[in-house]
Amino acid sequence: MGLLADIAAAIGQATGRDFAPATREEVGGGCINRGLTLTGADGRRFFVKLNHARHGPMFEAEAEGLAELAAAAAIRVPRPIVQGVSHDEAFLVLEWLDLGGKGSGSDLGRCLANLHRTTWHHFGWHRDNTIGGTPQPNPATADWPTFYGEHRLGHQLRLARRNGAPGRLVDGGERLVAGLAAFFTDHRPVPSLLHGDLWGGNYGYVEGQPVLFDPAVYYGDREADLAMTELFGGFPPDFQAAYREAWPLDAGYSVRKSLYNLYHVLNHFNLFGGGYAGQARNMIDALLAETR
Numbered sequence: 001m002g003l004l005a006d007i008a009a010a011i012g013q014a015t016g017r018d019f020a021p022a023t024r025e026e027v028g029g030g031c032i033n034r035g036l037t038l039t040g041a042d043g044r045r046f047f048v049k050l051n052h053a054r055h056g057p058m059f060e061a062e063a064e065g066l067a068e069l070a071a072a073a074a075i076r077v078p079r080p081i082v083q084g085v086s087h088d089e090a091f092l093v094l095e096w097l098d099l100g101g102k103g104s105g106s107d108l109g110r111c112l113a114n115l116h117r118t119t120w121h122h123f124g125w126h127r128d129n130t131i132g133g134t135p136q137p138n139p140a141t142a143d144w145p146t147f148y149g150e151h152r153l154g155h156q157l158r159l160a161r162r163n164g165a166p167g168r169l170v171d172g173g174e175r176l177v178a179g180l181a182a183f184f185t186d187h188r189p190v191p192s193l194l195h196g197d198l199w200g201g202n203y204g205y206v207e208g209q210p211v212l213f214d215p216a217v218y219y220g221d222r223e224a225d226l227a228m229t230e231l232f233g234g235f236p237p238d239f240q241a242a243y244r245e246a247w248p249l250d251a252g253y254s255v256r257k258s259l260y261n262l263y264h265v266l267n268h269f270n271l272f273g274g275g276y277a278g279q280a281r282n283m284i285d286a287l288l289a290e291t292r
Contacts, residue, residue, distance in 0.1 A: 006086035007038070007048060011093055014082035019044065032133045037096060045096040046081060050089055059083040059092035061129035065196075065217030066094075068125075072193055074114035076211045094213075103205030105236030109243035111210050116192040116222035116247065123147040123191045123220055131197055131216040134159070134267050138218045144191075145184050147220070149177040156266035163270050165277055172284040173266075182291045183259055187250045189221035198225045199264075200234015223249065227257035228264060255290055258283055 004021055011019040020041050027035040027047075033055075036048040049059065063080035070077050079095035122140035124147060129136050137155060141147035157165075157173040195202070196216030204211050226243065229235045262283045269276035 003050075003086045003089050003091075004038075006084070007091055007093065010082045010084050010091075011038075011046060014093075017042075017044075019046075047078065047094045047096045049092040049094070053085045053088045053090050055133075056083070056085050056090040058130045058133075059090050061127060062215065063092060064127065065129060065215040066213075068193065068217050069115070069195070069212065069215060072115055072118040074118065075108075075111040076206065076209055077215075078211070078213050097204075097206050097211060099204030099206060099211060099213075101205045101207060103208045103210055105239035106242035107208075108203060108210040108235075109239040109241070110246050112195075112198075112225065113243050113246035116194070116225065118193040120191045120193070120219040123218075124151070125218040129196075129216055129218070131264075131267055132271050134270055136196075136216055136218070144189050144221055145180045149180045152263045153177050153180075153266070156263060156270060159270045160266055160277075160280075163273070165269060166281065169277055169281040169284065172281065172288060173262075176284055176287055176291075179288075179291050180259075183252070183256055187221075187252055187256065189223065191219035192222040192225075194218055194220050194222065194225045196220075196225070198228045199232050200229075221256075221260070222247075223253055223256055224260040224263075226253075227260035230257060231261045231264060255287075259287055262287070 004024065008019045008021055021038045022041040023039045025037040027037050032051065034050040036050065037045060038048055039045045051058070060083055063083050066077050066080045069075070070079065078097055081093040081095065083092040122142055123144050124140045125138040128138050137151045139151065153173060154177050157170055161170045194217065195212050196218055197214060202212060202214045229239065262280060265276055265280045265283060269280055
């Protein structure tokens, strides 16, 4: 069978109803994946992500992440239907949602705060996943600075060195990691359930209801999610105010948000190169100055 036939068969097996695609539409699948909307002869519609077969584990982890977010019952996410591999293509089938609607930033802020109240016994998660196309290690760790230093900043810095980052960037980043405890003298985060990749392209609304998608789930400091909402913009002004009203932030967030966004800027360097190296170096220099 071909790819579409294999996907249709997988949908039928997962839903208990045969599925015969009547139309297919190429849609955006993000920076990493390709996307399809499949509509069946019976009117059912599904969103399908596609990538090379070697990325099958990435889709498995995304499906588990969506299920983890859904189980918190704090905010809506697309329901994962089935994932699999057909020939040299991996696929992930999701509930199709019409995300073209508008909604309230305040509702989104309150829902995110509720999501973050879901906690775990350690930082990390029960499995590794990816941030974009980059492996994201999530070993269960009792101490947040240790987890963030080793498995977030340290991990990206090791990749950056292999990807040709300037020595000043990597050396400064390693000094930052070595002194990470200085940023947490008065801040003791609990392991909150995080979306993990919360930029403006990964949320929407269905009939006014906030929806999150494309997660990189783990349990960490809730400020890491909130910081990323400020990195690239795209969130309404009332979002932050509603979140802080629902769950106020500790003093020092204005500095720590740069510490957390450094992870994503380093990841963008490792994925795309270019000017992200200079941006990361400037962030590291500013953070090191905070510890002097």
